[in-house]
Amino acid sequence: MDSSDPQFWDSRYLSGQTPWDLQRVPLALVEHLKQLGKAGAVLLPGCGMGHEVRAFHEAGWKPLAIDFSAAAVARARETLGPLASLVRQADFFGDEIKGRYDLIYERAFLCALPPVRWPDYVTRMVQLLRPGGVLAGFFYYGIDPDGPPFPLGTDQAARLFTPFDLRVDRAIPPEQSIPLQAGYERWQEWHLRP
Numbered sequence: 001m002d003s004s005d006p007q008f009w010d011s012r013y014l015s016g017q018t019p020w021d022l023q024r025v026p027l028a029l030v031e032h033l034k035q036l037g038k039a040g041a042v043l044l045p046g047c048g049m050g051h052e053v054r055a056f057h058e059a060g061w062k063p064l065a066i067d068f069s070a071a072a073v074a075r076a077r078e079t080l081g082p083l084a085s086l087v088r089q090a091d092f093f094g095d096e097i098k099g100r101y102d103l104i105y106e107r108a109f110l111c112a113l114p115p116v117r118w119p120d121y122v123t124r125m126v127q128l129l130r131p132g133g134v135l136a137g138f139f140y141y142g143i144d145p146d147g148p149p150f151p152l153g154t155d156q157a158a159r160l161f162t163p164f165d166l167r168v169d170r171a172i173p174p175e176q177s178i179p180l181q182a183g184y185e186r187w188q189e190w191h192l193r194p
């Protein structure tokens with residue numbers, strides 16, 4: 001099955017096969033949250049269980065978390081309780097997501113998309129970020145091309161993210177990642193040029 005099909009993900013959430021799920025807010029997000037600039041609107045695309053929604057909300061941000069898998073959205077809403085309305089079922093590439101965000105948070109979303117869709121991902125990020133906005137989060141620079149997760153290469157990232165400047169780039173300590181990504185994850189902040 002194709003990872004650009006919501007059913008691919010529904011079947012994983014429904015059968016409990018979610019090895020990418022950290023079951024908590026990633027430590028590096030907690031560490032970087034205060035340095036991400038003035039709290040504003042943040043989009044969390046492909047949010048899965050949405051653990052980070054509460055962290056952004058409590059830090060004063062206005063989060064909108066989206067996922068195109070109905071099963072993921074149901075799980076996220078269950079986890080978030082009173083904050084459930086911050087999660088919406090939507091396709092990142094569809095028309096229902098509008099507006100300009102100050103920040104877009106990435107974790108295990110880009111690497112979940114077939115690489116053929118990566119140029120579309122960058123185009124969509126540019127549409128959804130305000131000029132000067134930031135795409136920040138976790139990027140997977142693995143070696144096994146048989147995804148998902150599909151690994152990004154350093155040169156490939158530089159070619160893809162041409163409208164952006166990479167201002168923060170930090171390796172994630174292996175013990176903070178899920179086993180499959182240990183040693184291959186980086187926290188990166190890509191700033192959209194005004």
Ligand SMILES: C[S@@+](CC[C@H](N)C(=O)[O-])C[C@H]1O[C@@H](n2cnc3c(N)ncnc32)[C@H](O)[C@@H]1O
Nearest residue numbers: 009020046047048067068069091092107108112
């Ligand atoms: C590997 S999971 C990561 C989930 C979450 N970000 C995390 O860190 O646990 C990838 C998620 O992206 C979602 N997804 C894939 N393509 C999408 C799209 N076009 N629009 C919205 N969500 C999408 C999937 O349903 C899945 O929940």
